[in-house]
Amino acid sequence: MFAIEHSWVLLLLPLMLLPFISSVQSDLNYSSLALLPTDRLSQVFEVLLKLLAAIFITAIILGISGLHRPAKAVERIGRGAQTVILFDSSTSMDTPYSGNSKGGAASRVANWGTYESKGQVARNLLGKFVEQRQQDLFAIFAFSRNPIPIMPLNNNQEVIQAAIKAGTYERGLGTTNLGAGLIKALTFFEDKPFKGSRIIMLVSDGAAKLVRPVKEEITNLLKRHRVTLYWLYLRDKESLGFNAKIDKELAKDIAPEQAVNQYFSELDTPYRAFSADDPQALKDAIAEVNKLQKLPIRYEETIPKQDLSNYCYALALALLFLLTVAKLSEIRSWH
Amino acid sequence: MSWFKQPQIIMMLLAILLLAITFAYPKMSLQQATYRYVYVFDISQSMNVMDARKKEPFISRLNFAKQAAIDSLPTLPCGTELGIALFTGHRALLLTTPVETCKNQHDLSNTINMIEWTSTWESRSEIAKGVYKSIRLMKRVDENTRMVFFTDGHEAPPVNPNLLPVFQGKKGKIKGIIVGVGGDKQVKIPKFDRTGKQLGYWDSGDVVHIDVYTQEKNKRDGVKPLRGTEHLSSLRESYLIDLADKTGLMYHRLVTLGSFSEQLKIKSLSNPKAIQTDIRWLMALLSLLLFISLYLMEPIRKRLKTMGEQKSA
Structure with missing residues (x-):
């Protein structure tokens, strides 16, 4: 419930006994003590003042020691979605993005870092998307040869943006195992209450092939965990895209994304592709998620540490004020 | 006697004033040591060996590194930033860019907790190249980024001592610590399947015992494949110290969580940063001292007074 920042300061606490040992009241000279009547009221008053002084000392020491309520997680209900962002971290994401007009992209073998790659375009776009979805929870996964879990669902914009940006500093990793990546991201919902x-949100160029058992598992998992699949699709400079009309057999080899898109479209569960080519894509994606927000969402929010030293100082100030007034009204002389 | 001639009253009023100032949130700009780290975790298979601690409970090298990383978070001064990366194959993969540790402690811990050895993207583990390339990555993120590289130093396949990868960066330009994790004894490396079930241990026949260059040469010369001890693993400390030496990094062996946290707070790794420091405590302390001195003063004053009276009598 309560916690102390610098517990060693509490070693000063015995100082609160000082008012009971010593006194700040001035002595009065009077001819004989025996002549004075015992005054119950003033005795009570004296004890009370000592007590107030002791509380004053305690309050101020607690203030200095940094009394606070520690951060804690509370469950809140809002309107948003739980989104797992799944980044394709394969090397194919390093190639220049089709919608890019910068010089580097034009050369056939561009030097990485001299142009904006598909991966970088995607991450910039995602960053903007997340920024506009303050209420949503995001988890981040990636995949190359194996799935790479990065962070669980949370709504800390700073760390989510840090994870999105992290992939823009270096090249991608290697092979693309889209199936394993999707399965890992989907099983993340396992045992989690709805x-x-x-x-x-799959972010990929779709340069991957899915075999039948993997497809079946993905289909089942999407259904079981009631997941909507979005694909933010990044088109390669040379790639034909989803809609180019080519022979199906040929497409298997030169446009694997067509087969992947075909498979997703035939799912019973909701699916939509957003092409990053389209300047509307970002707005479309946001509008689409807005539509899904009919369900209230429960999420955990961390209430940050709450400093209580202010209250300590306020109490101390009030007490000190009273003590000072008492001191001012002290009788200094009978004459 | 009017009140302002009474030192006690003046002191009390002063104490009130000091305490009242705390509500204006007085701040002082202080140069404080903060840090900007990226923790790089080696997730190659030898990191699964359960010899990170000498005593029970035994824990794997990777898990001990993760625990040390999580435990270090609350000990770092606020304003410190931390990013996280994985290493396997011959390079690192940055998972998050550095973010402030006090504000984001919870989510940073969660991210470290999510790290799995199964994320690996290559079955090799070339430590020297990994360290060099990670240094390059730090440079790209920001030159003030310090690297903390958790590893056991186990190169797989082994490197040819005559053909060591060459560090091309500037020695000491990127600072940091290589953190050695693991025990001194050669022990078997556990082998797992994809679901994380242990299938036993890596056998001498499963792994390459000599560097690729010599292996190819032996093949051409008709020399039988060598059997060695590369299926066993221990912390290769002298190798890591050598790597640290070449790159201008420090070396620290992970033994206790506390000593690791101390190592992180070494002055030479800090970036001085002007931090607005709350000095309410100072006002409050002065106020308290004034109040207490009233009690300490009074007996002295009384004694002086009685002494004076005795003299005059």
Whole structure:
């Protein structure tokens, strides 16, 4: 409930006994003590003043020691979605993005770092998306040869943005295991209570092949965990995209994303692709998530540490004021 | 006697004033040591060996590194920033760029907790290249970023001592610590399947015992494949110290969580930062001292008074 920042300061606490040992009241010269009547009221008053002084000392020491309520997590209910962002971290995401007009992209073998890659474009776009979804919870996963869990659901914008940005400093990793990545992200919802609309936001160029058992598992998991699948699709400079009309057999080899898109479209669970080519894509994606927000969402929020030293100082100030008034009204002389 | 001639009253009023000032939240700009770290975790398979601690409870090298990392968070001064990365193969992968540790302690701990050895993207583990490339990554993030690299120093496949990768960066330009995790004895490396079930241990026949260059040469010369001890693993401390030496990093062996946290707070790794420091405590303390001195003064005053009276009598 309460906690102390600098517990060693509490070693000063015995000082509160000082008022009972010593006195600040001035002595009066009087001819004989025996002549004075015992005054119950003033005796009570004296004890009271000592007590107030002791509380004053205690309050001020507690203030200095940094009395506070520690941070704690509380459950809140809002309107938002639970989104797992799933980044494709394969090397194919390093190639220049089709919608890019900067010079580097034009050269055939561009030097990484001299142009904006698909991965970088995607992460910038995602950063903006997350920024506009303050109430949503985001988890972050990535995949290359294996799935890479990065952070669980949270709504700390700073760390989510830090994870999105982290992938823009270096090249991608290697092979693309889209299936394993999706399965890992989907099983993340396992055993978690359904607390709001669930979304997997796949960020990929789709240069991957899914075999039948993997497809079946993905289909089942999407259904079981009631997940909506969004695909933020990044088109390669040379890639044909979803809609180019080519022979199906040929597409298997030169446009694997068509097969992946086809598979997703045939799912019973909700699916939508957003092409990053389209300047509307970001707005579309946000509008789409807005529509899903009909369900109230439960989420954990961390209430930051609450400083209580102010209250300590306020109490001390009030007491000191009283003590000073008492001191001022003290009788200094009978004459 | 009017009140302002009474030192006690003046002191009390002064104490009131000091205490009242705390409500204006007085601040002082102080140069404070803060840090900007990226923790890099080696997630190669040898990090699964359960020899990170000498005593029970035994814990794997990776888990001990994660625990040390999480435990270090509350000990770092506020204003310190921390990022997280993984290492396997021959390079690191940055998971988050550095963020402030006090405000984000909870979510940083969660991110460290999520780290799994199964995330690996290559089955090799080339430590020297990994350290060099991680240094390059730090430079890209920000030159003031210090690297903390948790590893056991186990190169797989082994490196040819005559063909060591060359560090091309400037020695000492990027500062940091190589943190050695693991025990001194050679022990077996556990082998897991994809679901995380242990299948036993890596066998001598499963791994390469010599560097790729010599292996190829032996093949050409018709020399039988060598059997060595590369399926066993211990903390390769002298190798890591050598790497640290080449790159201008420090070396620290992870033994206790406390000594690791202390190592992180070494002055030479800090970035001085002007921090607005709350000095309410100072006002309150002065106020308290004034009040207490009333009690300490009074007996002295009385004694002086009686002494004076005795003299005059």
